[in-house]
Amino acid sequence: xxxxxxxxxxxxxxxxxxxxxxxxxxxxxxxxxxxxxxxxxxxxxxxxxxxxxxxxxxxxxxxxxxxxxxxxxxxxxxxxxxxxxxxxxxxxxxxxxxxx
Numbered sequence: 001x002x003x004x005x006x007x008x009x010x011x012x013x014x015x016x017x018x019x020x021x022x023x024x025x026x027x028x029x030x031x032x033x034x035x036x037x038x039x040x041x042x043x044x045x046x047x048x049x050x051x052x053x054x055x056x057x058x059x060x061x062x063x064x065x066x067x068x069x070x071x072x073x074x075x076x077x078x079x080x081x082x083x084x085x086x087x088x089x090x091x092x093x094x095x096x097x098x099x100x
Contacts, residue, residue: 003024007032011036011039012036014039017038017040018039018040019039019040019042020039020040021042021043021044022041022042022043026043029041
């Protein structure tokens with residue numbers, strides 16, 4: 001199961017009235033909010049700038065980010081306030097970053 005599928009299933013399984021912060025592409029967040037009006041689905045991106053969403057990632061920009069990381073530079077850092085994190089979320093995020 002991929003991370004997008006996990007997010008969708010987690011929102012579906014949440015009880016009515018749940019507040020769910022989602023750190024992914026804004027169109028998915030909006031779709032989940034529309035599909036689940038009994039829950040409050042919000043984006044963790046405080047700016048909600050469509051130009052910064054995942055659907056805009058292409059090979060050239062990914063290469064640019066990776067080249068910068070090799071050079072010790074972090075570009076386009078994403079920071080999530082600690083109040084939004086749980087142990088489970090941190091473990092899932094780390095799992096997404098594992099390279100096997």
